[in-house]
Structure formats: C-alpha cells, structure tokens
Amino acid sequence: MDLKTIIFYVFAALLIFAALRVITARNPVHAALYLVLAFFNAGGLWLTLQAEFLAITLVMVYVGAVMVLFLFVIMMLDIDIKRLRQGFWRNMPLAATLGVLMVAEMALVLSTDYFGPVAFPGTKMGADYSNTRELGRLLFTDYVYPFELASIILLVAIIAAVVLTLRRRKDVKHLDPVQQVAVKHSDRLRVLQMPAEKEGE
Amino acid sequence: MLENYFPVLVFVVVGMAFGCMPILLGWLVSPHRPDSEKLSPFECGFEPFEDARTKFDVRYYLIAILFILFDLEIAFLFPWATIFKEITATPEVKLFGFAEMLVFIGVLVIGYVYAWVKGALDWE
Numbered sequence: 407m408d409l410k411t412i413i414f415y416v417f418a419a420l421l422i423f424a425a426l427r428v429i430t431a432r433n434p435v436h437a438a439l440y441l442v443l444a445f446f447n448a449g450g451l452w453l454t455l456q457a458e459f460l461a462i463t464l465v466m467v468y469v470g471a472v473m474v475l476f477l478f479v480i481m482m483l484d485i486d487i488k489r490l491r492q493g494f495w496r497n498m499p500l501a502a503t504l505g506v507l508m509v510a511e512m513a514l515v516l517s518t519d520y521f522g523p524v525a526f527p528g529t530k531m532g533a534d535y536s537n538t539r540e541l542g543r544l545l546f547t548d549y550v551y552p553f554e555l556a557s558i559i560l561l562v563a564i565i566a567a568v569v570l571t572l573r574r575r576k577d578v579k580h581l582d583p584v585q586q587v588a589v590k591h592s593d594r595l596r597v598l599q600m601p602a603e604k605e606g607e
Numbered sequence: 608m609l610e611n612y613f614p615v616l617v618f619v620v621v622g623m624a625f626g627c628m629p630i631l632l633g634w635l636v637s638p639h640r641p642d643s644e645k646l647s648p649f650e651c652g653f654e655p656f657e658d659a660r661t662k663f664d665v666r667y668y669l670i671a672i673l674f675i676l677f678d679l680e681i682a683f684l685f686p687w688a689t690i691f692k693e694i695t696a697t698p699e700v701k702l703f704g705f706a707e708m709l710v711f712i713g714v715l716v717i718g719y720v721y722a723w724v725k726g727a728l729d730w731e
Contacts, residue, residue: 410609453612463682471675478671481663539693542686546694550707553683557714560676564718567676568727571669 414454421447432491434480438473445469459538669727680715684708 424444431437445468452461515521545553687708694704722728 413609454609459686467675467678467682471671471678475668475671475675478663478667482665482668484662536689538686539689542688542690543693545683545686546690546704546707554707554710554714556683557680557711560679561714561718564673564676564715565721567669567672568722568725571665571672572725572727573665574726 410454414451417447417450417454421451434485435477438476438480441476442469442473445473456535457537459541666730673722673727676718677715680712683711 421444424440424447427440428437428444431440445464449461449464452458452464519525687704691704695701
C-alpha cells in the first residue's frame with residue numbers, strides 16, 4: 407500500500423465516521439459540527455484527486471458559510487430534543503424505506519459503465535498541473551452564458567432573502583443620527599407673538 | 608504531487624495539536640476530585656431556572672445568507688484570476704475576459720444595492 411492509498415483510507419474512514427455521527431448525534435449542534443468534519447474530509451479526498459479548487463471551495467463555502475447558516479437555523483428553531491425523539495419509531499419505516507431506496511439508487515448509478523471506475527480511470531497529472539486553471543478556462547470561455555446566469559440566480563437569492571426575512575422592529579427606541587443632526591431650531595422652538603399687556607387692566 | 612501538500616499536512620498537524628494538547632494536558636495533569644457541588648450547574652449564585660438555549664433573532668439568518676451569496680461570488684473570482692492573463696492575451700477576446708466578470712459582479716451589485724437600500728445591512 408503506497409502513501410496515497412493510506413491517506414485515502416484515513417480520509418474515507420474519518421468521513422464515514424463523521425457522516426454516521428451526523429445522523430446519530432442527539433444534539434443537533436453536535437451533528438452540525440460533525441458535518442463540518444465530514445466536509446473537511448471530503449475536501450481532503452478531493453485534494454488527493456487533484457481537484458484543489460473544488461476542495462478549497464468546499465471548505466470556504468460549506469464550512470465557512472453554509473454551516474454557520476445551519477448553526478444559526480438550529481439556534482433559531484429552539485429545538486426541544488425530547489419532543490423530537492417522540493416520533494422516532496413511528497417515522498422509522500418510511501425513513502428506512504427512503505434510505506434503502508437512495509442507497510440502491512446510488513449503488514445502481516455507480517455500478518454502471520458510465521460512472522464506474524472503468525469510465526473514469528483517473529488521470530495522472532504533473533505537479534505543475536492546475537485544476538483551477540482548467541476549470542477557469544472552461545468556465546470563462548465555453549460556459550460563459552451559464553456563468554452569467556449563475557449571477558442572476560445569486561441575485562434572486564439575495565432579493566428573496568431580504569424580502570422573506572427583513573422585519574422592522576417596532577419596539578426599538580433607535581434614533582437616526584441623520585435626522586437628529588438635520589433638526590432646525592424652528593422644529594423645536596416656537597416663538598409666539600403676544601400683544602403686550604398693561605398691568606392692572 | 609503529494610509532496611506539494613507537505614506544508615499543508617504540517618499545518619493541519621500543528622493546528623490539531625494546538626487545539627487538542629491544552630485539553631489533553633489539562634485532563635492529564637490537573638487533579639480530578641469531583642463532588643456533587645462542583646458538578647452542579649452554576650449560574651452566578653442562584654439556581655438556574657430555564658434552558659440555556661434561547662431563540663436567535665431571524666436577522667442573523669439574513670446576515671448569514673447574504674454572506675454565503677457574496678462568498679460564492681468570491682469563489683468564482685479565483686479561477687477567473689488564474690485564467691485572466693491567458694484570456695486577455697488573445698486579441699479577439701481581449702475585452703471579453705474582463706467584461707464577463709464585470710457583468711457578473713454588476714448583477715450582484717444590484718442585489719447589494721437592493722439589500723443596502725432596503726436596510727438589510729442595518730442593525731437597529
């Protein structure tokens with residue numbers, strides 16, 4: 407067994423362990439942190455396949471951003487763990503069926519000639535080969551239109567996020583400094599013209 | 608190609624050791640004499656009366672999702688940067704390599720301006 411195989415097995419074993427803990431951990435926060443570990447190991451596996459850009463994007467986007475969002479969502483939901491576990495055995499048959507179906511589907515896809523190790527024997531590239539460069543070359547020449555469409559999708563996501571979650575809080579005693587500075591003395595002080603009155607009248 | 612990742616491996620090992628060693632050392636070296644008073648939850652002198660978990664404000668979610676979207680935008684910049692010289696070196700597509708990224712960022716700037724004007728970036 408050469409070094410590369412050993413590294414593969416280390417990453418793969420850690421990945422499977424982390425993935426199992428994601429679905430078995432009782433505390434959802436722990437599950438999310440194990441998912442982070444799973445992402446790191448998947449990134450490591452991709453590095454050994456010389457897909458450096460994908461590996462670093464996985465760490466940057468999924469670990470750095472998506473998992474933070476996951477944790478926020480877990481915190482926001484106010485999960486009652488005891489109540490969550492009540493329906494476990496009732497939902498078990500449906501969940502198990504779906505799980506078995508998904509595993510069978512994946513096994514079928516991976517065992518065909520299109521996706522098996524026969525179809526992708528793996529390429530040996532030199533140390534100066536840059537996966538990022540190859541990706542950029544395709545993305546910014548042949549696939550420019552899908553690339554620009556991606557920006558539209560991101561724009562839709564920004565607008566959707568703002569529309570769905572932006573709430574003005576009514577109970578905050580917040581003062582806008584711009585309005586405070588822009589106040590004129592006529593807004594605050596009114597000088598009344600009153601006729602003079604004589605004493606004793 | 609694995610030799611190229613030796614510095615990364617060193618980094619990972621040192622990072623792990625930096626995180627794990629203090630905990631391990633503390634567990635090994637420190638005296639370990641628990642009693643029921645020491646192990647009970649402590650909250651500034653009074654009995655804890657509710658769950659430590661409280662609901663987060665939904666606005667954290669908005670900030671996080673905006674961060675993800677602009678993070679993805681940045682991710683597209685890296686392959687573009689590695690290929691930029693090569694694209695602009697070809698005379699017929701000289702401006703194209705620059706313009707395609709300008710259009711991409713331009714569309715996202717619309718979203719940025721929208722979020723800003725709507726006050727999504729304010730924290731009142």
